[in-house]
Amino acid sequence: MVSYRELLVTLLMKPLSKNLIILVLSLLVIGAVFSATSLNKKQTPETIGVTALVEKINNDEITRVEVQEDTLSAFTADNVEYSVKKEPTVSLSELLSDYGVPAEKIISLNVEVKEPGLGVTLARSFLPTLLFVIGLSIVLWLFIRQMQGASSRAMTFGQSNAREVNNKKNRITFAQVAGNPEAKEELSEIVEFLKTPKKFVDLGAKIPKGVLLMGPPGTGKTLIARAVAGEANVPFFHISGSEFVEMFVGVGASRVRDLFQKAKKAAPCIIFIDEIDAVGRQRGTGMGGGHDEREQTLNQILVEMDGFDPNLGVIVIAATNRPDVLDPALLRPGRFDRRVILDRPDLKARQEILVTHTLNKPLAKEVDLKRVAERTVGLSGADLMNIVNEAAIFAARRDQKEIMQKDLLDSIEKVLIGPERKSHVLGEEERVMTAYHEAGHAVVGHLLPHCDEVHKISIISRGRAAGYTMSIPGEDRKMHSRQEFLDDMAMMLGGYVAEREIFGDMTTGASNDLQKATAVARDLVTQYGMSDQLGPRTYGQREDMPFLGRGGHEARDYSEKVAEQIDSEMAKLLNGALETATRIVKENRAKMDQVVASLLKNETIEKEEFITLVGPATKAPKITPRPAAV
DSSP: OOOHHHHHHHHHHSOHHHHHHHHHHHHHHHHHHHHHHHHOOSSOOEEOOHHHHHHHHHTTOEEEEEEETTEEEEEETTOOEEEEEOOTTSOHHHHHHHTTOOHHHHHHSEEEEOOOOHHHHHHHHHHHHHHHHHHHHHHHHHHHHHHHHHHHHHHTTTSOOOEEEOTTTSOOOGGGSOSOHHHHHHHHHHHHHHHOHHHHHHTTOOOOSEEEEEOSTTSSHHHHHHHHHHHHTOOEEEEEGGGTOOSSTTHHHHHHHHHHHHHHHTOSEEEEEESGGGTOBOSOSSSSOTTOHHHHHHHHHHHHHSSSSOOTTEEEEEEESOGGGBOHHHHSTTSSOEEEEOOOOOHHHHHHHHHHHTTTSOBOTTOOHHHHHHTOTTOOHHHHHHHHHHHHHHHHHTTOSSBOHHHHHHHHHHHHTOOBOTTOOOOHHHHHHHHHHHHHHHHHHHHSTTSOEEEEEEOSOBTTBSOEEEEEOSSOOSOOOHHHHHHHHHHHTHHHHHHHHHHSOOOGGGHHHHHHHHHHHHHHHHTSOOOTTTOSOOOOEEEEETTTEEEEEEEOOSOHHHHHHHHHHHHHHHHHHHHHHHHHHHHTHHHHHHHHHHHHHHSEEEHHHHHHHHOOOOOOOOOOOOOOOO
16 A cells, blocks of 8 residues: 555656646546535436426425425425426525415425535635636746746756767667778777777777778768777767857857766767867868857867876767868877778779668569679769669659669669659750760760760750760779870760761750860869970869858969960860860761660660660770880
């Protein structure tokens, strides 16, 4: 048995909202019990009218009458009860006199006046007041709760919003991270230190306090940081760099202190700061003055990582895709002195990533993930995950039970170019013009030895393009030669040349091709030192200015005379590419006509059919060293 005191303590220990609900329900139950008690009778009396009651009294059938407010309970000699309703303001004697009952009959009746029951009296007296008090209490409680919430948020304004990842439920290990073997090897030392720190301490070794993960977006920086925590099986605090910065000065620094205090209590552990460039940009830019909130936050991070108070067992892992803008103080020894580069995956890594993302998806036997990996050169792990997901969506739309090879190939085109615009139907003239434009790209690129392989040609609108030519390199390359750039420029101008030579006119469809070719020519001259006239040096430095975005400003370090030479060299390169494309289009007009006829009929040509129509591609000679001069 639970005593009333224990029950009261239990109710008071619960949240206030639950107590209110319990209190209201208890009052309702008590009121219902009182009402039931006061109204409960052994038997239900028969309800009759006043006239019937007068008749029974005149016939001497009624011996006793009970009066309770506006209700009369008349009893016979056999204790049969009748219920009669009367007006509340009229007494029983007045009522019977008005109906002509003799006075001696009224005097002979045993009349008993009863007061209402205790429950009814209490309900009438206190229930309206009680309901008012309860309603007022609820309103005051909501108001006080809102005020307390605002004050508590104000008191916790300087606390960090770092989220601790539960490794038991969502544990990720290196086995679940495909690719990046070098990064795993570098980070395995961190894992070993977190597991067995004594082995390093006994030898006097100090593990790096900070690890900076650098790489393009989508290469798995956050995933591999979680894998480090999963392998070491230690707490993992995750926070974004932008979460430190607030409109109030000093809040960011306070949150940094709070974050490191939490981490020290949970040591050994890992702090992961995503997009650290949000607060770690180089100081002294003149923006915001010396008391800039971002700079104060950065200063606090620097002090926490390498100050007088050592952080034993707390390792900071940060990720960024802009390492060039970070403050040098972050990158010195004692802070982020170990840098791990995560690059876009190569062919083997892409195939492993695809296998990882298709483990829980039903694949048809015909699916060749290697072919999918070959078509996704330059894509990141996040792009590959998106491709697999889009393929699953395609299969569901087509009411399939398995993901087919066509679903994967279609998803590649959707991610790279955009979705099909089935409602965008080209007119007959535009279809022919688009077919020759894409055939010009494909034939020129196919017959030039240093261009990438043509895998598909289509005149189906996707994204903002009326048609497209998909060319993919046969292998992953890190370096590109001058001749490769020249051949690529000729391929870019292939559609422009095809329109001009075949129709004697040009359209706006080549505008994007001209922009790309011009950008390649400028980079050849100003960035890669591949100009015969200007020599091996760079011209101009692109700088990122606040509010102008990436590449918003170019610092010119050359004269106007050199600028004219740059324009002249660019024109020379573009004219050379134009001549090459024109020669190939004129010499292979018959092959282009065959490609166009197939495009107009089928709208799409795959690699095998294209080679059948045009012939095998010209292979580029291998680069070999020149013989030494005698």
